[in-house]
Amino acid sequence: MITGLYSAHADSIPILCITGQAPRDRLHKEDFQAVDIESIAKPVTKYCATVLEPALVPRAFQHAFHVMRSGRPGPVLLDLPLDVQLGEIEFDLDSYEPLEAYKPSASRKQAEQVIDMLNSSERPLIVSGGGVINANASEQLQELAEILNVPVIPTLMGWGTIADDHPLMVGMVGLQTSHQYGNATLLSSDLVLGIGNRWANRHTGSVGVYTEGRKFIHIDIEPTQIGRVFCPDLGIVSDAGEALTQLLEVAKERKAAEQLANRDKWVEECQERKATMLRKTHYEETPVKPMRVYEEMNKVFDRDTCYVSTIGLSQIAAAQFLHVYKPRHWINCGQAGPLGWTVPAALGVRAANSDKQIVAISGDYDFQFMIEELAAGAQFNLPYVHVLVNNSYLGLIRQAQRQFDIDFCVQLAFENQNAPELEGYGVDHVAVVEGLGCKALRVRNPEDIASSLERAKEMAQQYKVPVVVEIILEKVTNISMGVDINAINEFEALAESIADAPTAIVASASK
Ligand SMILES: Cc1ncc(C[n+]2csc(CCOP(=O)(O)OP(=O)(O)O)c2C)c(N)n1
Numbered sequence: 001m002i003t004g005l006y007s008a009h010a011d012s013i014p015i016l017c018i019t020g021q022a023p024r025d026r027l028h029k030e031d032f033q034a035v036d037i038e039s040i041a042k043p044v045t046k047y048c049a050t051v052l053e054p055a056l057v058p059r060a061f062q063h064a065f066h067v068m069r070s071g072r073p074g075p076v077l078l079d080l081p082l083d084v085q086l087g088e089i090e091f092d093l094d095s096y097e098p099l100e101a102y103k104p105s106a107s108r109k110q111a112e113q114v115i116d117m118l119n120s121s122e123r124p125l126i127v128s129g130g131g132v133i134n135a136n137a138s139e140q141l142q143e144l145a146e147i148l149n150v151p152v153i154p155t156l157m158g159w160g161t162i163a164d165d166h167p168l169m170v171g172m173v174g175l176q177t178s179h180q181y182g183n184a185t186l187l188s189s190d191l192v193l194g195i196g197n198r199w200a201n202r203h204t205g206s207v208g209v210y211t212e213g214r215k216f217i218h219i220d221i222e223p224t225q226i227g228r229v230f231c232p233d234l235g236i237v238s239d240a241g242e243a244l245t246q247l248l249e250v251a252k253e254r255k256a257a258e259q260l261a262n263r264d265k266w267v268e269e270c271q272e273r274k275a276t277m278l279r280k281t282h283y284e285e286t287p288v289k290p291m292r293v294y295e296e297m298n299k300v301f302d303r304d305t306c307y308v309s310t311i312g313l314s315q316i317a318a319a320q321f322l323h324v325y326k327p328r329h330w331i332n333c334g335q336a337g338p339l340g341w342t343v344p345a346a347l348g349v350r351a352a353n354s355d356k357q358i359v360a361i362s363g364d365y366d367f368q369f370m371i372e373e374l375a376a377g378a379q380f381n382l383p384y385v386h387v388l389v390n391n392s393y394l395g396l397i398r399q400a401q402r403q404f405d406i407d408f409c410v411q412l413a414f415e416n417q418n419a420p421e422l423e424g425y426g427v428d429h430v431a432v433v434e435g436l437g438c439k440a441l442r443v444r445n446p447e448d449i450a451s452s453l454e455r456a457k458e459m460a461q462q463y464k465v466p467v468v469v470e471i472i473l474e475k476v477t478n479i480s481m482g483v484d485i486n487a488i489n490e491f492e493a494l495a496e497s498i499a500d501a502p503t504a505i506v507a508s509a510s511k
């Protein structure tokens with residue numbers, strides 16, 4: 001739970017956790033399983049308390065909901081001793097009113113300043129963060145970009161605030177979960193408007209490279225985020241939605257008065273990069289190269305697909321190659337990246353969205369971390385498709401340790417005497433998944449991936465349980481990443497022709 005709280009805290013997700021506690025008069029007596037959870041959870045929550053008076057319980061909850069929703073959202077933990085839970089109090093539900101959440105708003109004057117700065121720049125960009133999703137303001141973000149004709153770079157947490165095939169979506173930026181064209185475009189820009197984002201270091205790399213030669217405007221709901229990573233030229237404390245409302249008003253007036261700068265040439269340059277600076281995906285080898293998996297996923301899964309992912313080479317490659325078209329269709333614990341998150345998160349997403357195609361993507365180690373949760377998916381009939389890319393390695397750590405001459409305990413490979421057909425890939429995931437009451441398919445050849453994914457979709461419908469598609473990967477494939485956004489290692493070939501690259505995005509970018 002603490003790992004989950006950290007993840008929610010880091011990614012600005014409101015969650016209320018309730019823990020049971022020993023009775024008050026036994027707290028100091030090393031009672032059975034009594035732990036000072038308030039102290040343990042404090043650094044990973046917005047508010048955390050052991051409630052020591054029954055009469056405080058409704059107020060503790062009132063405060064908890066207020067804190068969770070106010071400003072930058074985040075998790076809260078309330079710890080309730082057993083006798084506090086069982087206490088009887090006077091409380092009039094009819095006269096109860098929740099506390100209003102605090103949401104700062106940009107002023108008209110601030111919005112005018114932003115539009116003026118954007119207008120007087122030559123190569124402006126908008127960096128759209130998870131705060132835009134939290135504010136349910138993706139449509140406004142897109143409308144603003146369209147009125148101003150300014151290209152958008154979504155962050156990893158903001159992925160989906162503008163569709164991948166929108167002509168103004170010009171790629172993601174960063175050290176790992178990024179596109180070559182996104183990084184090149186950021187490096188060519190002269191002004192960046194960040195909104196609902198926090199300049200995470202997996203996005204910026206070193207601040208010097210990221211900021212040199214360009215100006216910054218930073219709009220965020222949390223005052224202490226502005227100036228934390230670097231000092232922007234203009235900082236505004238505002239909810240993303242409130243700020244966008246103000247910005248749209250000013251932008252529409254300026255457009256009507258024909259006062260907006262023409263951005264066609266800059267937008268064309270960004271689109272040219274998006275259509276040409278592509279990594280190769282069409283590999284035909286067996287065992288499968290990971291890039292091919294995402295190419296096939298893009299063919300099979302449509303625009304309404306909601307992806308769930310955690311961390312590892314699989315998550316990094318997924319962000320480089322998959323396509324997301326809508327807000328809340330990329331569910332990722334971007335900051336904490338706790339292995340094992342994917343299965344329970346996918347089940348939660350399924351429980352919250354019964355009508356959606358939900359597709360999780362895990363590496364083998366992430367998958368093994370909380371594999372037992374699949375039984376809950378079978379128990380509660382929560383069907384989704386789980387793509388398991390098995391390289392029999394803690395791949396990201398193997399890649400990060402290349403600088404050492406040892407392959408240091410990051411292999412998951414062994415000869416499984418119960419499954420010799422696995423040829424040294426270790427755990428028989430198909431057998432374990434079936435043992436947990438779910439369904440599983442194993443794929444070895446690239447040309448079988450698409451049909452297996454189609455089959456998995458049908459099986460999820462038919463059996464109403466999670467369906468795992470295990471794809472046996474080449475064990476060692478390095479995925480593009482680097483220490484700075486101008487120094488990304490491209491280990492594999494780039495696309496030789498546009499036909500080699502993910503199709504959907506090319507079609508739209510070249511429009
Ligand atoms: C709980 C936890 N422990 C350790 C890590 C560090 N870590 C990040 S990725 C990774 C390896 C993941 O291996 P796998 O899931 O097989 O994915 P791959 O990189 O091979 O695609 C590790 C150990 C983490 N993120 N979370």
Ligand SMILES: [Mg+2]
Pocket residue numbers: 363364365389390391392393394395
């Ligand atoms: Mg792995």
